[in-house]
Structures are given as C-alpha cells and as structure tokens.
Amino acid sequence: EADIYQTPRYLVIGTGKKITLECSQTMGHDKMYWYQQDPGMELHLIHYSYGVNSTEKGDLSSESTVSRIRTEHFPLTLESARPSHTSQYLCASTDTRNTEAFFGQGTRLTVV
Amino acid sequence: GIQVEQSPPDLILQEGANSTLRCNFSDSVNNLQWFHQNPWGQLINLFYIPSGTKQNGRLSATTVATERYSLLYISSSQTTDSGVYFCAGDYGGSQGNLIFGKGTKLSVKP
Numbered sequence: 001e002a003d004i005y006q007t008p009r010y011l012v013i014g015t016g017k018k019i020t021l022e023c024s025q026t027m028g029h030d031k032m033y034w035y036q037q038d039p040g041m042e043l044h045l046i047h048y049s050y051g052v053n054s055t056e057k058g059d060l061s062s063e064s065t066v067s068r069i070r071t072e073h074f075p076l077t078l079e080s081a082r083p084s085h086t087s088q089y090l091c092a093s094t095d096t097r098n099t100e101a102f103f104g105q106g107t108r109l110t111v112v
Numbered sequence: 113g114i115q116v117e118q119s120p121p122d123l124i125l126q127e128g129a130n131s132t133l134r135c136n137f138s139d140s141v142n143n144l145q146w147f148h149q150n151p152w153g154q155l156i157n158l159f160y161i162p163s164g165t166k167q168n169g170r171l172s173a174t175t176v177a178t179e180r181y182s183l184l185y186i187s188s189s190q191t192t193d194s195g196v197y198f199c200a201g202d203y204g205g206s207q208g209n210l211i212f213g214k215g216t217k218l219s220v221k222p
Contacts, residue, residue, distance in 0.1 A: 100160040
C-alpha cells in the first residue's frame, strides 16, 4: 500500500508568516519531489531530493526551501509568505529506479 | 529538454461515451504514468505503463515507446470520470525527474 502524507490539507495565512508544509512517506523511497500547481494547470517541479542530505532546485524558481534529514520526511518551508505563493503544493516519491511515483493529497495554500 | 504534449486539452462527453486521450513525448521517456486529478486536487495513479497495454475496468492504456506516445482509453464514461488527466514520464538515469504534460480536462455530462 502506497502511503505518502501531506499536512495540512488546507492553510490560510497572513502575508509575512513563516510556514512549513509537511510530507512523509512510509515506502522507504529515496527520491522525493515537491510540485507547485495552480488549479487545473500543469505541475511545476520546484524541489527534489535523491536521499538524505540531498536537495536540488527544480525547473520552476521558488522562494521556498526544503530539507531531507530523514529518508521518510521532506518538509518545505516558506520563510515569509506572500500572496503570490497561493497555490497547491504536491509531494511525491519514487524509488531509486524511478519506478511508479506516488503523490500525497496536496496542501492548498492561500496567503492573504 | 524533454517535452510531454497531451491532447486534446479539453474534452466534453455525454455519459456513456468512449474517449481516447493521447500523450506524445519528444524523446525517449521511461516509466510513463497516467494520473487522474480529482476535484479535491489529489493525483490518483491510473497506470504505470512504460510499454505495452494494461487494462483496469473501463480504463485501459497503451504505450508505444519506440514511437514516443501513449494512449488512455475511457469506455462507457461516467460523471465521476470528470477531472484532469495527466501523463508523466522521466528521461532515465538515477537523476531523472518526472516531466508532466499540461493535462486533458475531461467533463462528463449526465
């Protein structure tokens, strides 16, 4: 059973606040990803990780940062949220062989 | 870089109709997947199909890797099939990352 969890599901915060979006997987996957998606639009890769202590920026520039201290955990942080960060954030994972990817339920972020 | 193109971008069907969604990719792509994004935004895995044909109920998919395309068939469509369908693939290697198409937005009318 594929298990990858994101919290919170929905978040409304004020401009300037610091937030962390959580993503955890129980499949032992080495690779993890964060995608940003506006409603009904394409997914843009913003961060990825090959394993512990590995993080890389994706194709879409993002003001967020990520960390990978444990295999199962890949949190995303915004130091100072702005209305332009309003979007859905999707976390995914695959194993090293890049087989089937699984996604969390997503976090819908609104910055007011 | 690798480009993944999906067609059609939008599709409206009457309940019970059949449809075919297409995914073309610009270079050799591994690990082709199809996803359905439900109204709550979650991406649901439909098929992991690097090559060949698979079927799951009313849905089936075919990937012809040598010709760089994949097809998703939906038969006897239902209103619950509505949503956005994405295909995605990676270009291989330990550092390959999933590249997504822009999606096909499907609306099934009762």
